[in-house]
Amino acid sequence: QVQLVESGGDSVQTGGTLRLSCTYSGFNFSTYSMGWFRQVPGKEREGVARISAGYYTTYADSVKGRFTISRDNYKKTLYLQMSSLKPEDTGMYYCAAAYTYWPPTSPGDYKLWGQGTQVTVSS
Secondary structure: OOEEEEEOOOEEEOOOOEEEEEEEEOOOHHHOEEEEEEEOOOOOOEEEEEEOOOOOEEEOOOOOOOEEEEEEOOOOEEEEEEOOOOHHHOEEEEEEEEOOOOOOOOHHHOOEEOOOEEEEEEO
């Protein structure tokens, strides 16, 4: 069965850290690009960090220097290390897979999504 499963979401205070994980199964993960997205009610899903099949990474300006995306193809896991968290980082975080080498910018170009994990940052 092809699926992505996120974990690691929690409630933390401003300045805290979290590490999100996304495990995958059922497809040749190493050849696909991956991304982390977040969404809050009433707003569109936004890209947070993306990683190519060749480990090239890109970040939204709002998280540069604070978040790190990585992947471990042997463990079949995608990570998002988050530090210096701010209340505006609050949201449901999703991992997604795109059947391309380079990670697309648009959420619509990702073909496989996890169910999401909630991150809440309080001031």
